[in-house]
Amino acid sequence: MVSYLRHSLAILVTLVAVHYGFTLRHHQEWKKLILTHHWPATVCEMDHGHCKNPPKYWTLHGLWPDKAQMCNNSWPFDSIQIKDILPEMNQYWPDLLHPNKSQLWKHEWQKHGTCAASLECLNTQLKYFSKGLEIYKQVDLNSVLEKSGIIPSTTYYQMKDIENALIGFYGVLPKIQCLPPHQGETAQTLGQIEICFTKEFQLRNCTESVDLNDPLIDWKAYNDDLHVCDNSTNTLYPPVKER
Numbered sequence: 597m598v599s600y601l602r603h604s605l606a607i608l609v610t611l612v613a614v615h616y617g618f619t620l621r622h623h624q625e626w627k628k629l630i631l632t633h634h635w636p637a638t639v640c641e642m643d644h645g646h647c648k649n650p651p652k653y654w655t656l657h658g659l660w661p662d663k664a665q666m667c668n669n670s671w672p673f674d675s676i677q678i679k680d681i682l683p684e685m686n687q688y689w690p691d692l693l694h695p696n697k698s699q700l701w702k703h704e705w706q707k708h709g710t711c712a713a714s715l716e717c718l719n720t721q722l723k724y725f726s727k728g729l730e731i732y733k734q735v736d737l738n739s740v741l742e743k744s745g746i747i748p749s750t751t752y753y754q755m756k757d758i759e760n761a762l763i764g765f766y767g768v769l770p771k772i773q774c775l776p777p778h779q780g781e782t783a784q785t786l787g788q789i790e791i792c793f794t795k796e797f798q799l800r801n802c803t804e805s806v807d808l809n810d811p812l813i814d815w816k817a818y819n820d821d822l823h824v825c826d827n828s829t830n831t832l833y834p835p836v837k838e839r
């Protein structure tokens with residue numbers, strides 16, 4: 597009997613410890629919001645080209661608190677809440693792998709939105725997705741790149757040219773991710789650009805941002821192969837293929 601009790605107690609202590617560990621991990625105080633854009637042609641390449649007619653502009657992937665995720669399992673995504681902004685969502689924040697579906701939004705809400713919701717200005721699904729769209733338009737990455745002469749091309753870019761264009765315009769360090777060279781190739785492929793904000797929505801450096809190698813952070817289906825771009829490797833900013 598005593599041994600049984602001791603055993604139960606040990607299990608209980610372990611369970612509490614595990615639970616507490618998870619709680620800490622998932623509810624850590626976060627400090628910045630990461631506005632993540634992805635380049636549809638690269639996302640589609642990672643999906644083995646299954647996407648049909650991907651957009652020819654950078655689209656939104658997400659608005660992520662840096663150090664928290666899955667904050668509220670009892671707050672399911674509900675597309676009715678965002679019905680008023682669906683046209684813009686489909687245009688600027690589309691689910692590239694599942695056209696006209698809401699899988700991406702559901703994922704983003706559950707994983708990131710429920711944590712961002714600790715800010716009053718993001719505490720509903722409508723506020724969260726609307727704010728994402730609003731700062732996406734303010735950041736206007738597509739025009740900034742274009743004005744700097746960084747346009748999709750079959751010739752290679754140097755990372756410092758892309759980086760300098762962004763730093764020159766925004767005045768803060770972005771985080772730029774690439775698909776590493778395929779076997780037998782020498783160029784990496786531009787895939788994702790993160791621009792970071794304080795909780796007050798001021799631009800800030802992305803340094804010390806999420807470690808993309810942390811399996812908890814990225815979305816497997818999209819991000820599996822993306823790494824911070826190597827600044828000494830040629831970089832392809834691939835045009836969207838017509839299909």
Ligand SMILES: *[C@@H]1O[C@H](CO)[C@@H](O)[C@H](O)[C@H]1NC(C)=O
Nearest residue numbers: 667668669670671672710713
């Ligand atoms: C989780 O979401 C539900 C539904 O919106 C809400 O009632 C509840 O207060 C939330 N829990 C926490 C801990 O924020």
Ligand SMILES: *[C@@H]1O[C@H](CO)[C@@H](O)[C@H](O)[C@H]1NC(C)=O
Nearest residue numbers: 648649683686694695696697
């Ligand atoms: C998605 O919906 C829009 C508007 O309803 C339509 O124009 C477009 O063809 C649809 N795309 C796909 C891939 O079904």
Ligand SMILES: *[C@@H]1O[C@H](CO)[C@@H](O)[C@H](O)[C@H]1NC(C)=O
Nearest residue numbers: 767768769799800801802803
């Ligand atoms: C952002 O990074 C740049 C370059 O490392 C640095 O000069 C600047 O002070 C940083 N800004 C802030 C607000 O930390």
Ligand SMILES: *[C@@H]1O[C@H](CO)[C@@H](O)[C@H](O)[C@H]1NC(C)=O
Nearest residue numbers: 755756759769825826827828
């Ligand atoms: C490459 O990028 C890192 C991080 O921004 C920087 O510290 C380093 O100086 C860069 N190297 C070159 C060759 O530009």
